[in-house]
Amino acid sequence: MNHPNARAFSSPLPFATVSSMVVLIALASASASMAFAAPPLPVPLQALEKKGLSIVGTFPGAGGMTAYAAHAGTEPIALYLTPDGKYVIAGTMFDATGKNLTATGLEKAVAQPMSEAVWGNLEKSHWIADGRSDAPRTVYVFTDPNCPYCNKLWDDARPWIDAGKVQLRHVMVGILTPTSAGKAAALLGDKNPAAALDAHERGHVASNAKMLASGRPKPLGDDSLKPLSVVPAAVAAKLDANAALMGAYGLRATPALVWKDAGGGVQMRQGAPESGLAAIFGPR
Template sequence: MSRTVRIATACLLGLALGAFGALAQAQPWPAPIRSIEDKGVTIVGQFDAPGGMQGFAARAGDRPVALYLTPDGEHVIVGTMLDADGENVSKPKLDALVKTPSRADAWAELEQAHWIGDGDDDAPRTLYVFTDPNCPYCHKFYEAARPWVEAGAVQLRHIPVGILKPTSEGKAAALLAADDPEEAMRAHENNYRSGGIEPMEDIPEERREQVAANNQLMSRVGVRGTPGIFYHDSAGEVQVKQGVPRGELREEILGPKPD
């Protein structure tokens, strides 16, 4: 008999990153819970729930999510459970089990990622940028940042991910595997409109794992689209911008435009 999955509060699942979300280590979860995990939601732990149900704490990107397995073990409900007084009984469980990484913690993880430097190592500003080689908005940001990078004011640290197209993984792997990754990134962006770097067809396991690790990191720090830009604001706090920054925000991220 086929198992069915009833989904409540479907908008929560829209937060998941699909096939390129973080993958939890294999666990013997019931089939309805595994079906949610397969959508890119990371299962963190279990807890006792009212009504004979079993609760599961999960994370979709940087958002905690409660899952409830029905007593028959055949269905899962996704969403918030309220008691007779209208109190949220899910939140305390999620707060206890799901630790959302702070942006400062995320910055420390980004430093350890598989990134490609772009610009002066001694630049006064460093930005980490999740970049898909097939992303037109990543290319726009690359071009927009040239005055700052070329003036030595900013170093971009591109974290190649493979999420948009079938060739994205191979292109990201080719960038990471290049003898001179910075030059390879530059050549790719300069030839972006004609296809950029050729994707690796037979990707070595090491490079495949590096791209997968970048994909997983992107999900873990809550970035749902590229470019995902991490930077320090004027107060020294870590901030994140998804998409191409414009106007005053661009100068907040990159600094005053060089003369």
Template sequence: MTHYKLTSALLALALVGTASCSHAEEPGSGEPRPRVIETVEAHGLEVLGEFEAPGGLRGFASLAGGQQPVAVYVTPDGDHAMVGTLVNADGEDVGQPHLQRLVAKPMTERIWAQLEDSHWVADGPDDAARVVYTFSDPNCPYCNRFWEAARPWVEAGKVQLRHVMVGVIRPDSINKAAAILAAPSPEAMLARNERDFSRGGIQGVATVPQRARTQLDANQRLMHELGFQGTPGILFQDAEGVIQRRAGMPAPGDLPNVLGPR
């Protein structure tokens, strides 16, 4: 079963009410849209669709912070909303399959398309069974550890890492990242930096070309948009095809979840 952790902001939203009984029409639905949904949206949730819920409640699938699927349950009077997990007598999350269908899959498709359009360097074969994106800084020791840990999967042809280059750790990080992106073979330059990491890695360019700077700025914006404040920021799809993320170097026991069977 998939579990979704509520942030403090969502906990504050756990029970929302409105004094008004007026309703707005839900596009494409025969039922009016409860006004309390407007209150929920004002607190930062993006409501994406409605689903059937038990006990006379109306269920709404939403997205928090552009990343976290969250269920909203509206009371029969339409004036109150509960945000979070609703379980049945068997302990099952009744909203989870609806969130999967209405939020998680569309969210995965959107984020995956953004990653594909970013400026990344391939590490591994194009026909690998699994693709893993990682926001990488050339001076990041944990990025280097992840690169090293992934070698058995990459060298066996099972995984292609796609390094979305950023320059955020040291003043010369952007110069090194630009040297990788602007190299005749970015793949070879990236590999050289990782192999020589303990000796300082590659030499950065003296002046960052405008094209590389634009690419790196776009990558950094995407990194922050996806909720990562540091590197590595790792994204992959699980067995159900839903995007998962790891902030930082995964624990050894977590590597098969990230990279697949060894």
């Protein structure tokens, strides 16, 4: 994963995009027994669930087909079951005027379940709290201990953290340099991870600010946090799970932030320039 330079902060990632590709998936029909009180999904949809797709409900369809709302990670997907129940078409449906019949219904049907799934996965990830537990707003951030932009974000966030308005939850990853995993493991394994993270980030603020201002960013040094030479298997599994979660959401560089907007929808972005923090953290 390549780390962004000072100008590589991206705009917020789109959270409700619909693929324009139409893929015909032919699946053999088979009988299904009643495992629950509610009718089981049609066999082709069951097959897609086994491949990792989350199917959350239906929305208005057309042409005699039943429309199902699904998502893969943070990507909403519309599925159209043919009237004979044997085939599924994944993609976007248009009418004779070119009007998109999929976007509105899909977004409405999938937005809340998808947001709940994303937020639930983050809550179960391996993070270090920064700020009060009773803060009214929670923001997750994928953090590499060697990342200079993560350190800048940590410093820029102090007004909200110190005022008790935001709790940052640092989902630790070790992806930037060869010592990143050892440092992340040292933080997660510390008897007081929050204090260890605070000391590490605080110890680099002044020197990192000068380095970024010079236009020559580089990874943070090892003077405030020594990497573990051998990462325990249990901690390595936590770091791997965090990195896999980051990748599943299409996030490729740190810092990567995830938060809820005013409507409760989950938003994401890579990078957090100081001028954009109020939109994520709220008013100071």
